[in-house]
Amino acid sequence: xxxxxxxxxxxxxxxxxxxxxxxxxxxxxxxxxxxxxxxxxxxxxxxxxxxxxxxxxxxxxxxxxxxxxxxxxxxxxxxxxxxxxxxxxxxxxxxxxxxxxxxxxxxxxxxxxxxxxxxxxxxxxxxxxxxxxxxxxxxxxxxxxxxxxxxxxxxxxxxxxxxxxxxxxxxxxxxxxxxxxxxxxxxxxxxxxxxxxxxxxxxxxxxxxxxxxxxxxxxxxxxxxxxxxxxxxxxxxxxxxxxxxxxxxxxxxxxxxxxxxxxxxxxxxxxxxxxxxxxxxxxxxxxxxxxxxxxxxxxxxxxxxxxxxxxxxxxxxxxxxxxxxxxxxxxxxxxxxxxxxxxxxxxxxxxxxxxxxxxxxxxxxxxxxxxxxxxxxxxxxxxxxxxxxxxxxxxxxxxxxxxxxxxxxxxxxxxxxxxxxxxxx
Numbered sequence: 369x370x371x372x373x374x375x376x377x378x379x380x381x382x383x384x385x386x387x388x389x390x391x392x393x394x395x396x397x398x399x400x401x402x403x404x405x406x407x408x409x410x411x412x413x414x415x416x417x418x419x420x421x422x423x424x425x426x427x428x429x430x431x432x433x434x435x436x437x438x439x440x441x442x443x444x445x446x447x448x449x450x451x452x453x454x455x456x457x458x459x460x461x462x463x464x465x466x467x468x469x470x471x472x473x474x475x476x477x478x479x480x481x482x483x484x485x486x487x488x489x490x491x492x493x494x495x496x497x498x499x500x501x502x503x504x505x506x507x508x509x510x511x512x513x514x515x516x517x518x519x520x521x522x523x524x525x526x527x528x529x530x531x532x533x534x535x536x537x538x539x540x541x542x543x544x545x546x547x548x549x550x551x552x553x554x555x556x557x558x559x560x561x562x563x564x565x566x567x568x569x570x571x572x573x574x575x576x577x578x579x580x581x582x583x584x585x586x587x588x589x590x591x592x593x594x595x596x597x598x599x600x601x602x603x604x605x606x607x608x609x610x611x612x613x614x615x616x617x618x619x620x621x622x623x624x625x626x627x628x629x630x631x632x633x634x635x636x637x638x639x640x641x642x643x644x645x646x647x648x649x650x651x652x653x654x655x656x657x658x659x660x661x662x663x664x665x666x667x668x669x670x671x672x673x674x675x676x677x678x679x680x681x682x683x684x685x686x687x688x689x690x691x692x693x694x695x696x697x698x699x700x701x702x703x704x705x706x707x708x709x710x711x712x713x714x715x716x717x718x719x720x721x722x723x724x725x726x727x728x729x730x731x732x733x734x735x736x737x738x739x740x741x742x743x744x745x746x747x748x749x750x751x752x753x754x755x756x757x758x759x760x761x762x763x764x765x766x767x768x769x770x771x772x773x774x775x776x777x778x779x780x781x782x783x784x785x786x787x788x789x790x791x792x793x
Contacts, residue, residue: 369390369391369392369397369402369403369404369405369406370390370391370392370404370405370406370407370408370783370786370788371388371389371390371391371401371402371403371404371406371407371408372388372389372391372408372410372415372748372781373388373401373407373408373409373410373411374386374387374388374409374410374411375387375388375389375410375411375413375414375415375748376410376413376414376415377389377399377414377415377416377738378414378415378416378716378717378720378738379416379417379717379720379721379724379725379736379737379738380717380718380720380721380724380725380735380737381717381737382717383414383716383717385415386410386411387399387400387415388400388401388402389410389415389738389746390402390404391404391744391746391783391786392404392786393786394743394744394785394786394787395741395742395743395744395786396738396739396740396741396742396743396744396746397740398740399738399739399740406788408748408781410748412750412751413748413749413750413751413780414748414749414751414777415738415746415747415748415749416448416720416723416724416738416746416747416749417720417724417725417736417737417738417742417745417746417747418448418449418450418451418724418736418745418746418747418782418783418784419447419448419449419450419451419700419701419723419724419727419747420449420450420451420452420453420723420724420727420728420731420733421444421449421451421452421453421672421673421675421697421700421727422453422511422540422598422624422670422672422727422730422731423453423455423515423540423600423601423624423626423672423673423674423675424440424444424452424453424454424455424672424673424674424675424697425454425455425457425674425675425676425677425693426440426441426452426454426455426675427440427458427677428440428458428471428474429458429459429460429462429467429470430458430459430460431458431459433679433764434677434678434679434764434765435677435763435764435765436764437471437474437475437478437483438478438480439762439763439764440452440454440675440677440697440763441475441478441480441481441483442480442762442790443675443695443697443698443761443762443763444480444481444697445480445481445782445784445789445790446697446698446762446779446782446790447697447698447699447700447701447779448701448723448747448749448779448782449481449697449782450481450482450745450746450747450782450783450784450789451481451482451484451745452481452482452483452484452697453484453485453486453510453511453731454471454483454484454485454486455486455513455515455516456485456486456487456488456493456513456514456515457488457493457514457515457516457517460492461488461492461493462485462486462487462488462509463487463488463490463491463492463493463499463504464499464503464504465500465503465504465506465507466507467485467487468485468487468504468507468508468509469507469508471483471485472485472507472508479787479789480784480789481784481789482784484508484510484731485508485509485510486509486510486511486512486513486515486540487499487504487509487511487512487513488512488513488514489512489513489514489519489524489525489528489539490514490519490524490528493514493516493517495514495517495519495520495521495524496521496524498524498527498528498531499512501528501531501532501535501537502535505535505536505537509537510537510731511537511538511539511540511598511730511731512528512532512537512538512539512540513539513540513541513542513600514541514542515540515541515542515600516542517542518541518542518543518544518545518546518576519541519542519580520546522579522583525539525541525580525583526583526586526587526590529583529584529587529591529595529596529597530587530590530591530595532595532596533587533591533593533594533595533596534591534592534593536593536732537596538596538597538598538622538730538731538732539595539596539597539598540598540599540600541576541580541597541598541599541600542600542601543573543576543577543580543599543600543602543607544568544572544573544576544647544648545571545572545573545575545576545579546572548569548571548572548575549568549569549572550566550568551566552566552567552568552569552572552649553565553566553568553645553649553687553688554566554567554568554634554637554645554649554650554687555567555568555569555570555634555649555650555651555652556568556569556570557634557652559634559635559637559638560634563637563638563640565637565687565688566688568647568648568649570603570604570605570606570607570651570655571606572648573602573603573604573606573607573648574604574606574607574610577599577607577610577611578610580597580599581597581610581614581619581621583597584597584614584619584620584621585619588619588620594620595620596620596621596622597619597620597621597622598621598622598623598624598730599611599621599622599623599624600623600624600672600674601624601625601626601629601648601672601674602623602624602625602629602659602662602668603629603648603649603650603651603655603659604648604651604655604658605654605655605657605658607623608623608658608659608661608662608667608668609658611623611662611667611668612662612665612667615666615667622669622670622729622730623662623667623668623669623670624668624669624670624671624672624727624730625659625662625663625668625670625671625672626671626672626673626674626696627671627673627696627699627700627703627704628646628650628674628694628696628769629648629650629651629655629656629659630656630659630660630663630671630704630707630708631656631703631704631707631770632644632650632656632769633650633651633652633653633655633656634649634650634651634652636650636769637650637687640686640687641687642683642684642685642686642687642690643683643694643767643768643769644694644769645687645690645691645692645693646674646676646692646693646694647692647693660708660712660714663714663718663722664714664715664718668722669722669726669727669729669730670722670723670726670727670729670730671700671704671719671722671723671726671727672727673696673697673700674693674694674696675694675695675696675697675763676692676693676694676695677693677695677763677764677765678690678691678693678765679764679765680765680766680767683765683767694768694769695761695763695765695767695768696768697763698761698762698763699756699768699770699775700723701723701747701749701777701779702775702776702777702778702779703770703773703775704719705719705749705775705776705777706773706774706775706776706777709777710776724736743785744783744785744786745783745784745785746781746782746783747779747781747782747783748779748780748781748782749777749778749779749780750776750777750778750779750780750792751776751777752776752778753774753775753776754774754775754776754778755772755773755774755775756768756770756771756772756773756774756775757771758771778792780792
């Protein structure tokens, strides 16, 4: 039994407390205390449902030098995540039931965050032949995506949506038109022109979202089941507008935003530092503001990390040759708790919902709220401030664009079904 005493509760329903939360048999047994073998003082802290990350690159199999399940899932629980969806753009890609089962089995042995593998939409993520969605779902895959590559063939995407629909699997897309994006390394605009760097235009994202929404309409007309489209790492004002219009029209589409697009802009590239190089790129301030508005009004349903670790040597290449990607599993919530909630007044229950209920909805899972009988997959958050120290990351990617930033809201206890998987003494 675990007892978290005198703690305030926060979930999508609101903030309440203080309460004495008794945990046993993987569940919340009481909010009014009881006998326990482990007693944790929750005074001044917040207890929330465990976070779910829809979009993490854990690099296994094939690129374990960058990250593996052990380091990635440890980073996750240190960041308050009890559940992680891994992306399939590994080497080889996760495109068979055997590959999905192997990942699930290893993650279970590790006993950290629960792993929910994303599987490739097409064989080898080559965009030509669909994978076998039924077998992938049976093995444990929770969504289909060719993330890391864009789906250039509209008919293949439509066929994938039609195949996934009766299985209840969402199809997630990296929405960039490759012919417009070309070799861009930062947002296309006046700053890129002044720096002499190739730009990735916001229209590349908007054009692909517009096309994919039409593909979704086509699939809806052709299917008895409901196909579901999920747009990954939205980055532009126009992209937000297109998703808003589609959702208001009743289309079954969801979208996510990342911590880096919510806290950084293209201005970070002025120093030519590849630590800020990410795909899609950091955009203009107006794009960042549009993302925030979309989170508030329900256009965007989830915050996902797009945790993308690389080796230090790779990220120290010049800006043109360095790989795209930022690691963020361990800092995502403190970053947004500080930058959005504390500094800008973003409602805390809404922020927590974007880490919990929103991602769960994308996967077709029930909400997870703090009440008697609920699953005890939980995170205890400390409002005390501390700096971001990449050298202490559990992730193998020990660098960060937020290094030195002083943040609050750090996870100090993470429970998965009542088991302690992370604790700061």
